[in-house]
Amino acid sequence: MQVGGDAVTGPLPGRHSPVRPIWLCRVDANPWPCGEAKLALLARYDGDRPGLLALLASLSAEATEHLTQLDNGRRIDLTDRFLAWVRPADH
Numbered sequence: 001m002q003v004g005g006d007a008v009t010g011p012l013p014g015r016h017s018p019v020r021p022i023w024l025c026r027v028d029a030n031p032w033p034c035g036e037a038k039l040a041l042l043a044r045y046d047g048d049r050p051g052l053l054a055l056l057a058s059l060s061a062e063a064t065e066h067l068t069q070l071d072n073g074r075r076i077d078l079t080d081r082f083l084a085w086v087r088p089a090d091h
């Protein structure tokens with residue numbers, strides 16, 4: 001199934017994709033994942049939480065690498081930004 005229009009990078013749904021290497025949303029310029037991106041990801045990965053978490057973990061690692069370089073090597077922790085919003089549905 002195609003998600004129409006934009007050149008979507010990889011498995012990211014919708015138009016709210018990150019601008020690398022600054023990791024801001026290309027639509028609304030919020031820190032990615034923005035609200036719309038989260039909604040699109042949740043819809044796309046509905047029922048596949050492990051898949052969503054795996055995707056976000058790899059994106060988080062990529063973003064950490066990029067943003068650390070942009071900030072002269074200062075370590076940043078993007079785990080919360082990328083992963084904390086994905087809560088298990090039932091626990």
Ligand SMILES: [Zn+2]
Nearest residue numbers: 016025028034
């Ligand atoms: Zn956005």
